[in-house]
Amino acid sequence: MSMKGKNPEKTKNKKDRLADETRRDFLKLSAAAVAAPALLRAPESEAAAPILPPSPATVPWVMQLPNQIVPAASVATLTPAPTELANVAGGEAGRPAHQRWATFRPNAEYYELRATESPSWVFNPAYPPQKVWTYRAANTPANEFNATVMSHYGHPVICRIHNDLPANHTGFGTPEISTHLHNLHCGSESDGFPGDYYSATKAGPTLTAKGRFKDHLYPNVYAGFENLQNNIGDYREALGTLFYHDHTLDFTSPNLYRGLVGFYLLYDHIDSGNEADPTPGALRLPSHPYDYPLSFADRRFDAAGKLYYDEINPEGVLGDKVTVNGMIEPVLKVAARRYRFRLLNAGPSLFYAFSLVNPNNVKQNFTYIGNDGNLLPKPLLNQQSITLGVAERADIVVDFSKYVIGTTLYLVNRMRQEETRGPKDIKEPGVRVLKIVVDRWPTAQDLSQVPANLRPLPPLDPAEVAAAPVRRFVFERSNNMWAINGQFVNVTAPRFKVPKGRGEIWELVNIDNGWSHPIHIHFEEGRIISRMRNGVQLPIPAHEVGRKDVYVINKNETIRVFIRFRDYVGKYVMHCHNLIHEDHAMMLRFDIE
The missing domain is CATH 2.60.40.420 (Cupredoxins -  blue copper proteins)
Structure with a gap:
């Protein structure tokens, strides 16, 4: 067929997309073929994943989480400059035009994240250093698994996300990305739609061109701003604990399994991120560095201690090790004061029932203040358990001032799960996944509180x-x-x-x-x-x-x-x-x- 009058780049992109779709079709057909023998053995509702050997033993409580998270730093400029229409000539993936560009672009702050391969991450000293995929800002410390973004309502963000993953990657996962900020209120072109995956060599079926990066316009406004005509919305619709992750079609699970998930925390005049805030109505919840995100993910490792995943089987792989911010059985050292913990079940398939216990497995009280991205209307006091399905979040406040210096506590998972299909039951005493040591007095007075009322709900008619x-x-x-x-x-x-x-x-x-x-x-x-x-x-x-x-x-x-x-x-x-x-x-x- 003659190429005369055709755009070779578009034709090449079309071929790439067809190749990608063929690969994805192959995965789906292979999945059905692999699982077909199970159908001969039992009814479909009884099909299960193959039985795998357990992960090798790990060494508990030797890895240490950082005492505080370092928020991703904003950048002064982006080169090339962001544009309303996709800057395909400058290397951007071919997305639709940004909605409400004229409204939010003038006051936008800039962030720059890179999806990259880290060749020598250590999950646990018992396992060898190995490659993982993570999102990183320029100032993300080496001991933090992914960058944490802390932003504010009323301050729009243009977040440029580069795909620096290796194009010649082999093994599970695919080196394209489409980053979803779960569950930000934003235009679909910035939502991380599964078909919008991109790399320097490939474009998803719902993009017009491949690209090295993609700009995301995060308006950081409350839902319903159009009806209120105030370009900010109703503060009762605020989100607080969000997270971002890859959402590439057919490869979301293996790409997250490699590590592509991080926190995006939003603040406003109510939940301001400043426990000393003198503004009337400010909640003054524990603030950075005592506002600490914790991401939990189930993983399985082969006999050599290497990360293992089967992306063909539709039953997947149930992890028997739980990583906490990328580490297995780590220690978090805390000051004797209040902390706000933001708990995320990053998946892919394990459910959790978390409790905080002392070394004798006696449950400790905490205050439950938020579910998913949202603060509750009122705090739930004297709680001792939290259940999290995949992608659910919970914000809790723990007061460590009531413990003596040197106290050891454990976060345990009491949910028993034997298959990827879902949890079985709750069984005591549970599996310890995080050790917490109260090791110091705070360097400044704890000004935080948990007020009797948090964020009101917008009424339902x-x-x-x-x-x-x-x-x-x-x-x-x-x-x-x-x-x-x-x-x-x-x-x-x-x-x-x-x-x-x-x-x-x-x-x-x-x-x-x-x-x-x-x-x-x-x-x-x-x-x-x-x-x-x-x-x-x-x-x-x-x-x-x-x-x-x-x-x-x-x-x-x-x-x-x-x-x-x-x-x-x-x-x-x-x-x-x-x-x-x-x-x-x-x-x-x-x-x-």
Whole structure:
């Protein structure tokens, strides 16, 4: 075929995309083929992952987490300068134009992150140094697994994310990225859509060109700002504990398994990040360096102590080791004062039931202040356990001033899980995953507090909820893969379209008697209005009464969520955040228009 009149670069990109899609199709077909023998042995609902040998033993409590996290530093300029339209000629991936560019670009702060391969990360001294993939800012210390961004409402961010992963990579994972900031309220071109993956040599099916980097416009505004016409929104819609991670189509789980996940913390005039804030109404929660994010991830290692993952099998790999900020069984040394811990279940498939215990396994009290990205209306006092499905978060405050110097505590996981499909039960005393040592007095007075009221909820209009259209989504096993309403994901076409500004009820249904699904809806938080199991109404737990972005539906459960779609248009996804399920097609695209 003659190339006359054609753009060779576009033709090459098309070939690259076809090659990528062929690879992805191969993975899906291989997954079905690998699992097919299991169907001959047992019904599909009983299929399970192959039994793997346990990871080699590790050495506990010798690795030390840093005493404080170093926030990623903003940069004065970006070269080439950010543009409303994708700067393909300058090396940017071919994204759509930034929405509301004229509104948020003038006051934007700049950040620059690089997805890169670190060749010699040590998970534990018992294992050899090995390569991992992480996001790093220029000032990210070597002992921090990923960069932590701390930003503020009213201060937009343009975050340039470079893909420096090796193009010649072999092994599990793929060296393309599409970074999703979970669950920021932003335009779809900055959402990290799964089909928007890019590298210097490849472009996803929903991009127009490959690129070395992609600019993301994070407006840092509350949802609903368009209706209020104030370009900031309603402070009751604030997010606080967010995290960013790779979302590359069909490879989200292996790419995260290699390490591509970090924290993005948002503050405002209420939750200001300053415990000495004299502003009336400021919460004065424990602030940096005593505001500390902790990411938990299940991993498995082969006999040589190397990270192991099977991206073909649709049952995935259940980790038997838990990393905490990239380390196995580390120690965190704390001062005798209040700390705010932001707990994240980074996945891919283990659920947790965390408790804080002393060496005799006696549970200790803490205060539960936030679920997912959101502060609760009121703190939950004297708590002793927190359950986290994949991608769920919990903010807690622990007062270490009541302990003597030298006290040792442990964070334990009491959730027992034997398969990737979901948790089994809670069993005492649990597995110790983090050692905490109170080793010093604070260098300054602890001015933090936990007030009786945190962040109020925006009211729900009963008439609006009653009139809202209902969409029903059944999450199920299909052809030994994972489906929503009997269909697999297609990122190139929306399953349905939602009018911008409308409130809807989404009914999330788990009809299978064996799997748990943590369902994530991109772009907007929702409110759980009912939870049922086997047709029986269940009470909504206190930690779920606020706004959420992950909804765990256990076996034979149905959750109804009221959710609005405001301010932006474009393509978004809903998926199971058990990342094995997501990569094996339990995801759909919906468009807001």
